[in-house]
Amino acid sequence: MTAKIIDPRVLRDAFGAFATGVTVVTASDAAGRPIGFTANSFSSVSLDPPLLLVCVAKTSRNYATMTGAARFAINVLSETQKEVSNTFARPVQDRFAAVDWWRGPSGCPIFSDVAAWFECSMQDIIDAGDHVIMIGRVIAFENSGLNGLGYVRGGYFTPRLAGKAVSAAVEGEIRLGAVLEQHGSVFLLGDEILSLPNCTVQGGDPARTLAAHLDQLTGLKVTIGFLYSVYEDKSDGRQHIVYHALASEGAPREGRFLRAAEIAAAWFSSSATADIINRFVLESSIGNFGMYFGDETGGTVHPTVKKGARS
Structure with missing residues (x-):
């Protein structure tokens, strides 16, 4: 399929052939309330300095708050946390009531029983079409040793x-x-x-x-x-x-x-x-x-x- 006739839905399906992990990106709004959304567009970037990235859709209801936050966290979900992913992928009124979480060293929401978590300061925000790329500098993290939840072609594994x-x-x-x-x-x-x-x-x-x-x-x-x-x-x-x-x-x-x-x-x-x-x-x-x-x-x-x- 050439660039002139690309169907976004077909392209999305093709992107889905790449197996990824599943994360929930979290932060706090101006009033200190937790916000978060499910994302699989996450990647490590650099070890020195310690950088990672995640993409955020401009249509996301959390877009303004997330891109305006000085700190954010990546929760890498474990194999047992499919329902956590589903909760934060839906327009649920109080998503955080359904999960066990705590505040990280810089105040970002961190979930219990995740495979790993990373708390970051906002390093840069790069415009990228209908998304932006948030680059974070890791300031705290923990690796539990649990296996991560996988996602490929529209389904969990x-x-x-x-x-x-x-x-x-x-x-x-x-x-x-x-x-x-x-x-x-x-x-x-x-x-x-x-x-x-x-x-x-x-x-x-x-x-x-x-x-x-x-x-x-x-x-x-x-x-x-x-x-x-x-x-x-x-x-x-x-x-x-x-x-x-x-x-x-x-x-x-x-x-x-x-x-x-x-x-x-x-x-x-x-x-x-x-x-x-x-x-x-x-x-x-x-x-x-x-x-x-x-x-x-x-x-x-x-x-x-x-x-x-x-x-």
Whole structure:
């Protein structure tokens, strides 16, 4: 897509391919009241002097107060703090009532249980289109050692949980599968009895292996997203790792995309497949996804992905 015909929404989706952490930027207004907003447009800049940056939208309701503050703080959220991110991404009346926080050495709001926090003096504000770049000089910080919350392609992910799940699955023969989505419809193989696309792990990166298989199978461009299900199927003695994935526009070379209404009347190749598809349809309707970890008869769904973070 060239500069002359760039669609902002398409560009935003492309930017979203870059995995980031999630932060809440905080400060105090002139009356000493805490303010804050969720942001993933955060980066370290320099060690000497110690500098970092965060971008603030000019349309933000906190724009004037934040850019006028002499001090601000970056709270790097931990894996368990998805709801904190959602709270500070929404127009909630009293966001700080929902979190445990305290004042940092220079008075900025600091959250409990974050992966790290940085309190900064305002070094510079640089105009950047519909945003400004706030450069802060770090004057105090703390690193808790907790893993940070991740964000990519419009959804949260928890790296440690995903890594533990994959590690647990590698002890047996592994089948990779995908809930491949195209505008809410799910890609399935078969005529009367339907199944998810799958392949065998031959070593290397499972996500790359699966993407290559799906590209070849469908003839579409496929992007692998978050882990959706990791389970042992005792009936076939295999470990199964299922990812959520997104397909580009177009009709598939093999198989077909089914809408939720069509899925309701479908027959599936196994009860595990039926459970995965039906859970996906339900979670899609509420926009709140989880990762299943267990076997083909029972397990636990860990909430991992919920729409909400923004810069």
